[in-house]
Each structure stands twice: as structure tokens, then as C-alpha cells.
Amino acid sequence: xxxxxxxxxxxxxxxxxxxxxxxxxxxxxxxxxxxxxxxxxxxxxxxxxxxxxxxxxxxxxxxxxxxxxxxxxxxxxxxxxxxxxxxxxxxxxxxxxxxxxxxxxxxxxxxxxxxxxxxxxxxxxxxxxxxxxxxxxxxxxxxxxxxxxxxxxxxxxxxxxxxxxxxxxxxxxxxxxxxxxxxxxxxxxxxxxxxxxxxxxxxxxxxxxxxxxxxxxxxxxxxxxxxxxxxxxxxxxxxxxxxxxxxxxxxxxxxxxx
Amino acid sequence: xxxxxxxxxxxxxxxxxxxxxxxxxxxxxxxxxxxxxxxxxxxxxxxxxxxxxxxxxxxxxxxxxxxxxxxxxxxxxxxxxxxxxxxxxxxxxxxxxxxxxxxxxxxxxxxxxxxxxxxxxxxxxxxxxxxxxxxxxxxxxxxxxxxxxxxxxxxxxxxxxxxxxxxxxxxxxxxxxxxxxxxxxxxxxxxxxxxxxxxxxxxxxxxxxxxxxxxxxxxxxxxxxxxxxxxxxxxxxxxxxxxxxxxxxxxxxxxxxxxxxxxxxxxx
Numbered sequence: 126x127x128x129x130x131x132x133x134x135x136x137x138x139x140x141x142x143x144x145x146x147x148x149x150x151x152x153x154x155x156x157x158x159x160x161x162x163x164x165x166x167x168x169x170x171x172x173x174x175x176x177x178x179x180x181x182x183x184x185x186x187x188x189x190x191x192x193x194x195x196x197x198x199x200x201x202x203x204x205x206x207x208x209x210x211x212x213x214x215x216x217x218x219x220x221x222x223x224x225x226x227x228x229x230x231x232x233x234x235x236x237x238x239x240x241x242x243x244x245x246x247x248x249x250x251x252x253x254x255x256x257x258x259x260x261x262x263x264x265x266x267x268x269x270x271x272x273x274x275x276x277x278x279x280x281x282x283x284x285x286x287x288x289x290x291x292x293x294x295x296x297x298x299x300x301x302x303x304x305x306x307x308x309x310x311x312x313x314x315x316x317x318x319x320x321x322x323x324x325x326x327x328x329x330x331x332x333x334x335x336x337x338x339x340x341x342x343x344x345x346x347x348x349x350x351x352x353x354x355x356x357x358x359x360x361x362x363x364x365x366x367x368x369x370x371x372x373x374x375x376x377x378x379x380x381x382x383x
Numbered sequence: 384x385x386x387x388x389x390x391x392x393x394x395x396x397x398x399x400x401x402x403x404x405x406x407x408x409x410x411x412x413x414x415x416x417x418x419x420x421x422x423x424x425x426x427x428x429x430x431x432x433x434x435x436x437x438x439x440x441x442x443x444x445x446x447x448x449x450x451x452x453x454x455x456x457x458x459x460x461x462x463x464x465x466x467x468x469x470x471x472x473x474x475x476x477x478x479x480x481x482x483x484x485x486x487x488x489x490x491x492x493x494x495x496x497x498x499x500x501x502x503x504x505x506x507x508x509x510x511x512x513x514x515x516x517x518x519x520x521x522x523x524x525x526x527x528x529x530x531x532x533x534x535x536x537x538x539x540x541x542x543x544x545x546x547x548x549x550x551x552x553x554x555x556x557x558x559x560x561x562x563x564x565x566x567x568x569x570x571x572x573x574x575x576x577x578x579x580x581x582x583x584x585x586x587x588x589x590x591x592x593x594x595x596x597x598x599x600x601x602x603x604x605x606x607x608x609x610x611x612x613x614x615x616x617x618x619x620x621x622x623x624x625x626x627x628x629x630x631x632x633x634x635x636x637x638x639x640x641x642x643x644x645x646x647x648x649x650x651x
Contacts, residue, residue: 179485183640200640205487213478217399219406231395233488234388 132157132283132315133178138187140173147173148184149338155315157282160306162329163319166366170338171319174210175287176216178317179209192282205233208276212287218261222252222271222347225260226278231277246274250304266297273304284308286318290325302328322357332358336366392488393496400467400500404507414463414508418455419515427449438579440612448521453608456531456577457600459512460505460539465567467501468546491635498543498631505539508530527611534610538603541623544630545599551637574601575608585651599626 133155145335155161159292165171176327177189179263180200189196191203205341223243230239247256250270260268269289276284287307290298308314309330318329327346334341334349337365342365346358353361362371404410430447437444474480483493513528549562571577573595580601583592595601602619609616 179481181481181484183638201487201489207485209485211478211481211484213481215478215482217479219403228395228399229482231391232483232488234385234391234487236387236391321648 130217131161131190132192133317134188134193135174135178136188138174138177138184138189140177140184142173146338148177149337150187151338151340153317153333153340153343155283155317157315158309158313160255160309160316160318160328160330161324162267162332163222163317163335164321164323164326164332164362165319165335166321168337168367169249169335171321171335172287173338174335175209175285175319178285179207180204205279206282208279208281208284210269210276210284210286210289212291214272216260216268216271219259221257221259222247222263223256225271226275229275229278235279239278242278243274246277247271250274251300264297266300269293269297269301270304273301277308282315284314284316286316288319288321290320290322298325306357323362326362327358334362334365341365389492390489391612392486392493393499394521396483396493396496397503399499400504401507404504410466411508411511411528411592415511415515417462418458418512418517421455421458422448422451422516422521438581438614439607440614440616446522448516449523450579450583451577452516452521452523453531453611454574454604456509456512456535456607457538457574457576457604458571459508459605460502460535460542461570461600463505463508464539464542464546465549465562466546467497467504467543468550468553471497471547471550475550490522490638490640493537494547494635495631498540498547501543501546502536502539506535509535509539523611526613530610530613531607534603534606537620537623537627538606540625541599541630544627544634547634548630548637551634570598570600574598574604576600576604597622599623602626627651 131154132302133153135151135153138148138151139146151170151174153161161176163171173182177184178196180196180203183197189203192207194202196203196205204265211382217228220228226243230236230243233239235242244253246255247253250273252267252270255263255271260271263271272289276320280366284305288342291300291342302318305314305316305318306328318325320326331344332346332349340341342352344352350356350358350361353364355361355364403603426434426448441450464602471480474483484490486493499617509531510528513523516523553562575595580592580595583595599622602616605616606619606623609619
């Protein structure tokens with residue numbers, strides 16, 4: 126495989142829900158080890174993009190490849206290389222931390238080797254002594270860490286974090302972010318981190334701004350700020366996505382918000 | 384898809400369902416109370432009202448309780464099949480379903496795992512109910528417990544597949560009550576579970592007789608009734624197997640990402 130094969134490549138993805146155009150030709154490329162923040166206001170199409178990337182739906186048009194493999198033709202190959210932390214909690218709360226991870230290991234067919242990875246992985250995310258705890262007894266931040274460990278269990282090449290910090294306190298947010306950034310650096314994990322929080326996007330390698338189903342801009346945080354002529358990313362983001370007095374600079378006025 | 388992986392996933396999904404079922408003790412209780420009430424109260428009240436003539440597979444007059452037992456086993460499978468679909472709708476709203484669908488396995492296979500897991504619960508409940516029947520002295524042949532197993536399995540799969548299909552179309556948990564009214568009760572009453580179909584014909588309710596005789600639930604009950612006495616009802620076997628294939632294929636189609644599973648809701 127050529128070293129230039131991106132971990133994720135999306136080309137001109139289009140998805141409509143009836144009249145509502147959720148994505149109108151979105152392209153994206155994430156390399157191994159890259160931390161990409163997907164920034165967009167509510168309704169920008171972030172969730173739709175995640176639904177396509179996690180294989181829940183297929184796009185109406187366009188292509189998605191994970192590690193060079195066509196995700197639409199062979200979804201199971203892509204899914205094996207994909208770790209997802211959903212916005213909604215998806216832990217079995219009546220099961221122990223280890224039990225949840227074992228269930229996931231079985232779904233991925235990891236066998237005894239996968240079960241052996243659980244304890245070190247829990248230690249890595251800072252839950253080394255929580256393996257036997259029932260998930261219901263964990264704090265929100267720790268539940269998210271369990272979900273992160275679960276998403277990493279099958280050693281994915283690409284990690285999707287769908288507004289994973291929603292509802293977490295600032296400290297848990299920072300910890301979670303630091304963990305994931307460490308994985309990018311040390312293990313070459315590619316990350317797509319959806320958020321509507323500008324300060325999270327500031328810490329990313331690259332920022333991708335999605336608005337009304339289209340890409341507004343993409344680049345390093347510094348580049349995005351420089352291109353906008355604003356002083357900060359927050360200012361740049363607001364300038365791009367909030368219409369000043371009636372006009373809609375981000376998209377054509379007749380477009381419906383997805 | 385590797386066989387080892389497929390079996391590992393099937394085991395994980397089945398044992399998860401079983402564990403959840405064991406944790407909810409009230410579910411087993413209500414699964415048993417429902418048919419037991421029919422067996423004890425309804426059957427006691429009506430045993431003299433309904434004189435059941437000698438019909439196949441019986442070789443002599445049978446007590447009404449003996450007649451109704453296979454129908455009540457069917458009821459157990461019917462309720463559990465639909466209840467499993469309720470769990471699917473719940474999982475879908477709670478996001479668990481999305482997690483399941485990111486497993487690197489064919490989607491139809493994951494649905495089949497869900498179906499098998501739900502059917503195992505049906506079987507557990509059926510045998511618990513057979514225990515209740517024995518406790519109340521219902522005269523069922525002991526060897527029938529064994530003979531009935533494949534019939535209950537197939538019937539359970541068919542009714543579970545029906546539940547799976549309904550879960551594609553039930554958008555919200557709240558719609559479940561109407562499913563009870565529009566699916567469970569008509570299926571149960573318009574069948575041979577409570578009375579032999581010739582009774583309907585004799586009463587002059589020809590259309591009811593017709594509907595009941597094509598009701599797949601009737602055939603799952605008859606399959607069990609015949610199996611209890613070591614006999615194979617070929618017609619019922621064909622109907623149950625055929626509807627199982629249709630219901631499952633239809634449900635798998637509904638869960639196909641090309642068509643879209645969750646109702647296409649606009650993003651908030």
C-alpha cells in the first residue's frame with residue numbers, strides 16, 4: 126500500500142432526507158496520525174456525516190474509502206478499521222466495564238486475544254481498577270472513557286468521536302481530549318472529532334468547518350484564523366456561520382438547514 | 384465473514400439477551416402468568432362449554448386444557464417475539480442498535496443473531512409454561528416435550544421474525560400498545576389456539592374461518608399440536624417455514640442501509 130493512502134477519504138458525499146439536503150457534496154481527507162476537528166453549528170450536517178461514516182446509511186452520491194478500501198462496497202472491511210464513540214451513551218449500564226468490552230470484543234471476533242487487551246487498555250485510559258464496576262455506578266466522564274476504550278479495542282485505524290464531550294465537565298473533556306491526542310501521536314490513529322465547541326477545535330491538527338451541508342473552510346487552526354482575517358478561531362467561526370442581519374454568508378439563502 | 388467470528392458474535396448477542404431476561408424477573412413471571420391464567424381460569428370455565436370433538440392429531444376426546452395448551456405455547460412465542468421487537472425499538476432510540484450495527488458483520492447476519500437470541504427466550508418461557516401445565520395436571524405426553532422442540536423453535540423464529548419486521552415500521556416505543564391491539568390480539572383470536580377452526584365454520588362465520596386458516600399463527604400452533612404426538616403436519620410446516628423466510632427477508636430489507644432504517648428524521 127502506498128504511504129499516501131489516507132485513512133479516511135470522502136469524495137463529494139451527498140445525502141438528503143426527503144426535501145432536506147443534509148450534505149451537499151462533502152469531501153474530506155484524513156491522514157494517519159491526524160487529529161481533525163469537525164466544527165459546525167447544530168444542524169450543519171455533522172451527525173449525518175457520522176451516520177454515513179459509521180455505515181448506518183449510505184450516501185445518495187459520492188464515495189467513502191477507509192484505508193483505501195471502498196466503504197460502500199465492502200462495509201465490513203471498513204467497519205473493522207473503525208472505532209466509534211457515539212454522541213448518545215451506548216453502554217450496557219447493568220453490565221460491568223469489562224463485560225461491556227467483552228461484548229464488543231465478541232462482536233468484532235477478537236477471541237481470547239481481544240479479551241486479553243481489555244485490562245491494559247482500561248489502564249491506559251485511566252480506569253485500571255474499574256474493570257469490575259457496574260457501568261451504572263460510573264460518572265459521566267468515566268463512562269465516556271469506557272466507550273473510548275471499547276472503540277479502541279479492535280485497534281482501529283480511524284476513530285470517530287461524535288460530540289463525545291457533550292455533557293462532560295471541563296476536566297473530563299480535557300482528559301478525554303488529551304488521551305485521544307496521545308493516541309494520534311503515539312499510534313498513528315486518525316481521528317475525526319465532531320464538536321460545536323471552538324476551544325476543542327483549536328487544539329486539533331486541522332479544522333474542518335461544516336455549515337448547511339457544505340465545507341466552508343479547512344486547514345490548521347492558524348490557517349483558518351489567518352484566512353478569515355479575524356483575531357481568533359471563535360471569531361472566525363462566528364463570522365462564517367452566523368448571518369449578519371439577514372444575509373447568509375455561509376450558504377445560499379434559499380437552502381434549508383439540514 | 385469467518386465462522387469463528389460469526390459464532391462468537393452469535394454467542395455474545397444470545398447470552399446478552401438471556402442475561403437481561405434473567406435480570407428482569409418480572410418478565411418471566413408475566414410471561415408465565417398470562418398463559419397460566421388462560422389455562423387455569425379460562426379453560427376451567429369453558430371446558431364444558433366447548434366440547435372438543437375427536438380431531439386430528441387426537442385419537443380420543445381430550446380435555447379442553449389439553450387442546451388449548453399448544454395454543455398457549457404459541458401465545459408465549461407470539462408475545463415474546465413482539466416484545467423482542469419492542470426491545471429493538473428501544474435499543475434503536477437509545478443508540479445500542481447503532482453500536483451493534485458497527486460490528487464488522489453482514490447486517491442480515493446481525494439481525495439473524497437478534498432473532499435467534501429472542502427465540503431462545505421464547506423456548507425458555509415455553510418450557511417453563513410446560514412445567515406449569517404439568518403442575519396443573521394437564522395430560523400432555525411427556526415425550527411430546529421433546530417432539531415439540533423443533534416445532535416451537537420454528538414457530539418462535541417465525542413470530543420473532545414478525546416482531547423484527549414490525550420493529551422496522553414501529554417508529555417509537557409509544558406505538559407499541561397499538562401493535563398489541565392490531566397484531567397480537569387478532570392473530571391470537573383468529574387462530575386455532577382456543578378452538579378448532581371447524582367450530583368457526585359451524586357457526587357460519589365463513590370469513591373468520593378463512594382468515595384463521597391462512598393465519599400463520601394457526602399453523603405454528605398446529606405444528607406444535609401435531610408434534611406433541613410425534614406427528615408432522617406438513618402443511619403447517621410449509622406455511623411456518625415460508626412465512627419465516629418472507630418475514631425475515633422483508634425485515635432485512637427494511638434494515639438495509641440503502642433503504643434507511645431509522646425514519647429519516649431531519650437533524651435538530
